[in-house]
Amino acid sequence: MDFNDTPEEAAFRKEVRAWLEANATRKSDDKQSFRARNDDPNLLEKAKAWQAKKAAAGYARITWPKEYGGRGGTPILQVIYQQEESSYLVPLGFFDIGLGMCIPTMMAYATPEQLTRYVKPALYGEEVWCQLFSEPAAGSDVAGIRTRAERDGNDWVINGQKVWTSGAHYSDYGIIITRTDPSVPKHQGLTMFFLSMKTPGVEVRPIKQMSGGANFNEVFFTNVRIPDSQRLGKVGEGWKAALTTLMNERLAVGLPSGGLDVDELMELARDTELEDGPAIRNQQVRGKLAEWYVQQQGLRFTRYRTLTALSKGQTPGPESSIIKIVAASKMQDMGALAMELMGPAGIMKEEVPNAAGFQAQWIAAAGFRIAGGTDEILRNIVAERVLGLPQDVRVDKDVPFNKLK
Amino acid sequence: MDFNDTPEEAAFRKEVRAWLEANATRKSDDKQSFRARNDDPNLLEKAKAWQAKKAAAGYARITWPKEYGGRGGTPILQVIYQQEESSYLVPLGFFDIGLGMCIPTMMAYATPEQLTRYVKPALYGEEVWCQLFSEPAAGSDVAGIRTRAERDGNDWVINGQKVWTSGAHYSDYGIIITRTDPSVPKHQGLTMFFLSMKTPGVEVRPIKQMSGGANFNEVFFTNVRIPDSQRLGKVGEGWKAALTTLMNERLAVGLPSGGLDVDELMELARDTELEDGPAIRNQQVRGKLAEWYVQQQGLRFTRYRTLTALSKGQTPGPESSIIKIVAASKMQDMGALAMELMGPAGIMKEEVPNAAGFQAQWIAAAGFRIAGGTDEILRNIVAERVLGLPQDVRVDKDVPFNKLK
Amino acid sequence: MNFDFSDDQKLLKEQVRKFLADKCPTKVVRRVLDGNETHADEVWKGLVELGVPATTIPEAYGGLGLSPLELCVIAEEVGRAAAPVPFDSSVVLATEALKLAGTEAQKVKWLPLLASGEATGTVAVAEGPEPPRPRNTRTTFGGGRLNGKKVPVIDGEAASFAIVLANTGGQGERAVSLVLVDLEQAGVSRRRVETVDPARKHAELVFNDAAAELLGAEGEGWRTLERLYDTAAVYLAFAQVGGAEAAMWMARDYALQRQAFGRQIGSYQAIKHKLADCYVKLELARSNAYYGAMMLTDDGADLPLAAAAARIAATDAYDFAAKENIQTHGGIGFTWEADTQFHYRRSRVLALGLGGPMAWKDKLVTRLEQKNVT
């Protein structure tokens, strides 16, 4: 057992490091650069430039085949690149959905001509993609979407509303799942398309979140007309295509990073005097710290187990399915305790180093427990896919969509 | 707000106290008498004698109408009697099911002649009754029972098996729910009877529990023949009759008493040295003690709210539905902590005052979380009856019983 | 056994509930959250008209002279509405502090103004990010002058006066005294501070040779504060119970309405059992709060234990209900437009204002030890 690279991995890491050193600035302080990054008004432009550089060097999508600008590398090489890149001050995060989910779906269903047209601009950051799946009445239950696409000659006309669309406000293209036949059961009447976000009738409105941020959007479709050539997969087989997209989402290995964790909470506990001395000497605080440390390390080493499988060219086991279930509640509970340690001033956003950070995490965690699969849906997934327990009763399974209550 | 009796209640309490003082021995130490009681081999005989005395004095079933030997009193008077009696060293517990559930069901369905025959002997403790409901394949789902009763002329012939029958080994009579028509949906084909436990073909076998005790039994029925006159309610209306029985079960207000609780745990924490001093000074232990004290008091005062409603002649609210959910897990967790405080010796049944008690409760709690409604069923009940949330999907509702998988 | 509120008290409760449902719907909370008002003045004025601030003030001082039980039922309704009004600061803390430790002159001066709504008060204890203790109280009082900084002070911007914990030079717990200071004077500057709950505004108060006077005897500040906090803990427990119940029913209503996979989400056990757990915590909190209320009226010997138990249970119930209300709503529950956030934010303000659950658990066990000894 070791945490070492294989010779091949080590060579790749060396190469990546040299390239990054030559092309980017090393981070001095993780949190500071995190803030710097997010406050930059030209962030998208900078990110596009960095993406182009990466793509030209062949690092933008290491696992993609060479014909699409990748290098046909293994997933572990992709992880190694990301590990190394995370030490540098580079603008990220605008292309993950497009390259991680949309373009792979295009690769499965689009024509060679379309791929020639769209893959490279996406890879080079010239065009940003988003994924138009969730709807107000279809969150956890994605297949319950109502956005209609109706055939009109050689075109399709889309009407409806999507929601929780990350990055729709800066995206150029999107893949969209629509209902093309409401007279069949819900999973059967769906069809997928791609479209330009500039198509007439598409309107994007940001959603302000409880945290104050607005990373998500509502997208309204009013008589949006697109040609049949933008269909992905067969009519009525949109669910199969959507599963392709979602499957690619799952390949991502990672945790929200840059947040405050046990180290910062210990620091706070050392610096805070409770009634009977520093908080770090209080056994209740110590008990909590120990439990969260065990969770933090457990998640870290669970990730290492997944990486080991990738490194050996194996398919990772189901162990990483636990990550968000654990991390989200931990973040919420740690935030609450951090605030408690500061006493009545724990509600204040100023004065204390990291106070605002813990408060922000306490608020963000309420959303993190929901976004990308609620705690409840994730437990269903673990129970069904890992433990082989049966699905809950599905009353809507064989009923025509337009006959559902 | 006060905890005082109304004048009527105070008068009744005084009367009861005088009677008890004249007829029973006051407890000196609660726990000692608890042990004394349970170790007495002649307990049943003594209980029968005490029950006869109580019945003669009119205290055996205060809420029953006078014609059946009760005194037509309010539920609060019944509670007051129990409160007072609990300070005396008297043998209890053999008649609760019979008088609390079986005989009330008889009152609803039996003939006047049958009531004349059975009520008084039950009230006077001469005949003990049990309730034959649960089956191996029908626990939480009582209506899923399979024990068959088939009509044969003017008789019924019963075949099948019951389980978890408290007190079957010392009972004289029982009420039993059977399936008389498997060709209709499960709730419709049931019929209730009463029978003598001495009827040929009835065999009682005790079940040894994880705790080592054997308070429950399996009861096997092999061609048990009883006359139609022992039917309670109409053929096929057994579920309605069973609900009558179970409803009476719910009227009981109470907690398992005589157990170790926060006081005893504090005593242990005071007497146990951990690494950094007495356990009572450890903030983790204090945190737990506080939480359990809050639960203990919460349950106590919840009970007082119920008693207040009874005292005012109102129907109690749903608040008492929380009692077992809280009490069972609390008992399990407290037992585990008590054992932990004692260190590696926490597993030993000897040496420490109360150690065996906490261990016994840790084991018993695993059963207490199940018996009389599992944690899960009780949460369903709270969600449905208190919060008005819908039932889960019931796939078996309209399907003939013999067509169910 | 009469462990319940009287019919009159229930009627009062209903009246306040109806008033708040009508005049303080969630859009009012949102207005204050999003805006610059110190509080929702029209709601406050309406509560004044209903006599809320006068409830427990003796008739001799212009109050209604009602029992603490009346204020308990009102607190529950204020909590249910998450009303953005100076209830906890003025009606509970400042009023009770004056009643507990004020001189006749102080009472005569301020209680009638509080009762009539002409003035509001607050209590200023914390001095930044540390649980306040006598030894870390750096604000000083001497020669009639107050100097130092208090933050966060709830409703400190709008309050007419503050009762301030200040160092007066004694030893140990006797180092601190309570001091009454008129906030409308040159020696006082105020600044709004941002908190996790913008619907309840907090301020920083800076005292620069501000004229002030002792409230209660010198050196008795800590002991008085503990008694004041015990009383306040019971009233706030009712507010927390009200908030928890509101959050629970909000979640339940959404669970009935929202469908997933062809069914109401409220038919899934994950939601049902979560809400059942809310109910369990709520009832434990309510029952403990009732006993706390009784100890406010009775001889009160058991108040210290009852208050601690009520506060711990109510904080737990409100925390849980507030966060699981968001969770039950899913994505929509995390938007700025959603009403779920009001309780999530408020639950923390109420949880920490008088000291957090860990400190109260420790206090509870200390009191239990003392009780078992006697």
Added chain:
Amino acid sequence: MNFDFSDDQKLLKEQVRKFLADKCPTKVVRRVLDGNETHADEVWKGLVELGVPATTIPEAYGGLGLSPLELCVIAEEVGRAAAPVPFDSSVVLATEALKLAGTEAQKVKWLPLLASGEATGTVAVAEGPEPPRPRNTRTTFGGGRLNGKKVPVIDGEAASFAIVLANTGGQGERAVSLVLVDLEQAGVSRRRVETVDPARKHAELVFNDAAAELLGAEGEGWRTLERLYDTAAVYLAFAQVGGAEAAMWMARDYALQRQAFGRQIGSYQAIKHKLADCYVKLELARSNAYYGAMMLTDDGADLPLAAAAARIAATDAYDFAAKENIQTHGGIGFTWEADTQFHYRRSRVLALGLGGPMAWKDKLVTRLEQKNVT
């Protein structure tokens, strides 16, 4: 990145698993639980034949000289089977203690006997109901003679020798030393004590001028014990992971088979989410245990932290899986006939033997503080 066991180690694991599935089904655990045997001797003999006690003993002392990783995978399987054999006492504790602190003569005498299964050993630390500390160690050793009482001692009835924590007269932590005592002598009397897990027998050992000798230097007992417990914590974490996994799958299998209201109970979210939580805890435990294992083989600098984390996670996972396995089974799960009880009982023995979770959490944070300083 190679954070996994090797194929050879997995093969060994599979071999031990098959052996135990075949020779140590639950009816063997039941036999020991219900009966008088000190352990299941035929299972133990089979494990000896497989070389289990010889695993980490160097070849020079008649062992197999394999790495700690091999013993980790074996521990997981012994835990899975809840096997009633002197594994934790002899293969882990006594063997590791000898390797850690034994003189050459002591190793030459005992390790070959342990490797061959001719002897078993145990470690005797506790003296009744108090977490053992140097200051409450009343057993004394001096002039080659041991006097005192140790209880409970796991496998103390059958063990050939014990390593005993005894007071040797120094100051503070240096008051105690480890002492090796042959249990087959007149100065030793043994008595079985009843515990919550009759499938693992425990004894009281009374020493009355028993001949004994130091194991390691005088006054080093406590430090050696801490190092020994860190090592043992990792092995036992694997045993706990194995037990937790067994309990989880037992519950899952029952949930597939048992019907209520016309459906498998495993289709209800109350059961699904409970078992998902089991899995979450299990994976956290497994990942922490892996790192512990790596720290047993690597330079081990991070062993103290890794061991504490592994132990805390594994204790939590096993406790939860064991109790919720009973709960998932319902009534039948609480009968004496049910196999659920083995894990419920065993989980407590494993949780408390090396000290309970509270103590380890405290230890973990202490070590984290030390690490952050350096």
